[in-house]
Amino acid sequence: MHSLASFINRMNVFVWLIGIFAAHALLYLFLGTATWLATSLLATAFYGIVLLVAKLVASRYDDREESK
Template identity: 50%
Template structure:
């Protein structure tokens, strides 16, 4: 499990959020969603909260292991 925490702790959140934003943007435009901008922002916000929570959890686990 320490491998996962190390990976999450090292990952660049800005890069991941940008890639997720672009992937959702292309997905909703390709699907022809009427409110594609809102759907893209909402989906990216959900993933951002999840990734940020995982990053905080990994950082706390790393501090407690020291």
Template identity: 75%
Template sequence: MRGLMTFLNRMNILMWLLGIFIAHALLYLALGTATWLATSLLATAFYGIILLVGKLVASRYPDKEESR
């Protein structure tokens, strides 16, 4: 559990959101979705909320290296 929290603390949210947006945009373009941009933005916003909440929870766990 501590390893997951350390990963969440150190992850770059902006790069993850950019990757998620690109993946969703390519997916919805390949599927031929007419509203691919709006759908990609909504999916990215949803994952952004999940990642930010995860980062908030992870920030409450002390880092193993900092506690020494």
């Protein structure tokens, strides 16, 4: 679990969000979704919240491990 928390703390959220947005935009364009841009932005916003919460939890996990 420590290695997962360490990876999440080291990851660059901005780069991940760019990749997630590009993947969703390509997916929705390929599927022919009329509102591909709005759908891609909403999906990216959702994953952004998930990633930021994961970073918060991982940072608290590392803090707890250091205090032992």
